[in-house]
Amino acid sequence: MLCLSSEPWSSRLPGRTQQLVSRLRDVQILYFSPAQSPRDKSFRKKGRKVRPNVTVHTLPPVLFPIPERRRLLFRLAWNKVGRYIQDTASRRRFTQPLLWTTHPRQIHLLDRLEYGSLVYDCDRDWSNLPPHWEDCLAQAADVVFAASPFLADRLSPCSANVALVPNGINLPLFSPDVPRTDPMPGTAGPILGWAGTIRPDLDLSPVLYAAQVRPDWTFLLLGQREGDNPFLSRLARLPNVYLPGPRPMAEVPDWLYRCHVLIDLLYADRPCDDVVSPRLYEYLATGKPIVSMLWPDQVEQFPDVVYAAYSPEEFLTLCGHAMEEAPRFVSQRRRDWAARAAWPLRAGEVGRILTTAGLL
Secondary structure (H helix, E strand, O other): OEEEOOOOOOOOOOOHHHHHHOOOOOOOEEEEEOOOOOOOOHHHOOOEEEEOOEEEEEOOOOOOOOOOOOHHHHHHHHHHHHHHHHHHHHHOOOOOOEEEEOOHHHHHHHHHOOOOEEEEEEOOOOOOOOHHHHHHHHHHOOEEEEOOHHHHHHHOOOOOOEEEOOOOEOHHHHOOOOOOOOOOOOOOOOEEEEEOOEOOOEOOHHHHHHHHHOOOOEEEEEOOEOOOOOOHHHHHOOOOEEEEEOOOHHHHHHHHHHOOEEEEOOEOOOOOOOOOOHHHHHHHHHOOOEEEEOOOOOOOOOOOOOEEEOOHHHHHHHHHHHHOOOOOOOHHHHHHHHHOOEHHHHHHHHHHHHHHOOOO
């Protein structure tokens, strides 16, 4: 398999592509990570063997964004990337491999590579890109995997072989039977927690509203900051908002289990996004009450185990209800949802589909 990933290989925080393809045990995989900057020289290094069946290479960078209308430069840039992939595959004597794609822009590599079959794994809404890129990629693919019903519906006119494969969870990491340390030993009272990357488009307005109204509650925002979020400076000035920064993935469960209520927030640039993030499955694995913000017309995906709020005021009210939830009322049901989303089960489904289709 040639895997063209849209995310780097990570031993600390594996992404969806890595979680799925690395579990296809009987398949030899060349995993191509994107360059991390225009000056990234990692493509000159020898590939890293990260699993018995997986070798990771970094693609050569494109020095600057090239619009498709600049046809010559555009073609030269993709020729460079395609030649690197093809030369690497040829040196490893890969013949007619399965090509696994993850990004609409990879449509520009199809005519530059030798492969026997094609998979497109769509894990997000790419409406910010030229629509014909994804349409053509889905039409060319033998199998399309979609991470949500919305994505599956959108791609179904382009392919008769669309399979729903939601995101998953590294379940053993969140086992309730593991002894937990207390990362906030001096904090009294209810703790409401969120974990993830604090990007500029993360809508923190419900947290700001609730933190101002309820100074007796502590709000934990765990994770790395990327860019300037418009709400963050005001939140940082509140004494009941705690911003500890990023923590190793192995420590995240300790922080989540310390919370009384876990919260899921919206990204302002994704109004049609119904992809269930791995974070929500991690919340479910703890069995803790969860309050999730939804868009006005968004359908609840876990109505029996997640409190759904559509405004900051409703968010505040439901957080109060969640704290009053009877212990173990639906905790096991939440854990059952998480167990069904374990990455080995997701990868097993992918393997069965590819085998049935004759691609493995």
